[in-house]
Amino acid sequence: MPLDIKSKIQGVIFDLDGVIVDTARFHFTSWKTIASEWNYQLKIEDNERLKGVSRMDSIKKIAEWAEKQVSTEELQHAANRKNEIYLELCSKLTPEDILPGIFALIKMLKASEVLIALGSASKNARFVLNKLGLLTIFDVIVDGNDVSKSKPNPEVFLKATKKMNLLPRDCVVLEDAPAGIKAALSANMKVIGLGDSHELEKADLVLKNAKIISIELLNRIIKTT
Numbered sequence: 310m311p312l313d314i315k316s317k318i319q320g321v322i323f324d325l326d327g328v329i330v331d332t333a334r335f336h337f338t339s340w341k342t343i344a345s346e347w348n349y350q351l352k353i354e355d356n357e358r359l360k361g362v363s364r365m366d367s368i369k370k371i372a373e374w375a376e377k378q379v380s381t382e383e384l385q386h387a388a389n390r391k392n393e394i395y396l397e398l399c400s401k402l403t404p405e406d407i408l409p410g411i412f413a414l415i416k417m418l419k420a421s422e423v424l425i426a427l428g429s430a431s432k433n434a435r436f437v438l439n440k441l442g443l444l445t446i447f448d449v450i451v452d453g454n455d456v457s458k459s460k461p462n463p464e465v466f467l468k469a470t471k472k473m474n475l476l477p478r479d480c481v482v483l484e485d486a487p488a489g490i491k492a493a494l495s496a497n498m499k500v501i502g503l504g505d506s507h508e509l510e511k512a513d514l515v516l517k518n519a520k521i522i523s524i525e526l527l528n529r530i531i532k533t534t
């Protein structure tokens with residue numbers, strides 16, 4: 310592969326749910342409650358398709374799967390109730406829930422003066438980061454409150470690079486969801502998928518977790534064209 314020897318990692322953008330903390334199980338439990346009220350048994354595969362997708366887009370999908378005709382007000386109401394259940398579950402999170410390798414990676418990036426950003430679809434990102442003791446560690450936070458288009462649209466990652474004053478090509482995204490990988494690639498960024506290699510096959514590299522991510526690995530990834 311052609312190499313640009315000058316490139317060096319400048320910034321890393323972390324997705325939240327599924328990368329920093331496993332909140333997918335909380336999303337699943339709370340969406341399941343709403344779906345069952347519409348006589349739809351939400352399956353684990355359905356939940357996979359909701360990863361990285363905004364709350365309103367998720368509720369619309371569930372209504373579609375349940376073949377339920379609902380007004381915008383009802384959708385909003387159901388989304389609000391889902392969020393109450395979700396926040397109750399998240400309120401129990403502690404720093405021990407940070408996923409393997411993430412805290413060490415953050416510390417290593419900080420020590421190497423690589424900027425770190427959060428790029429999440431969640432409107433609860435600050436609440437969750439606070440529970441994990443990570444609220445003040447990021448140089449930049451872009452979450453569901455800052456964007457108008459949800460992943461797979463690249464807006465969240467482009468905003469994060471802009472806020473860091475960096476170019477997309479000098480940053481790497483860490484993502485756990487196909488929608489997020491698509492978003493990173495359309496932002497012209499390199500992306501490491503964390504999770505299942507089959508599901509995340511479009512990523513530049515797929516790893517089980519963040520434990521083996523090093524500055525050298527990140528530099529190698531941004532140098533590939």
Ligand code: B16
Binds near residue numbers: 392429434
């Ligand atoms: P909220 P991420 C995403 O977060 C989740 O993966 C997705 O399941 C959720 O619906 C979305 O945030 C919105 O979350 O309801 O908390 O605003 O993976 O982009 O960090």
Ligand code: MG
Binds near residue numbers: 325326484485486
């Ligand atoms: Mg995610």
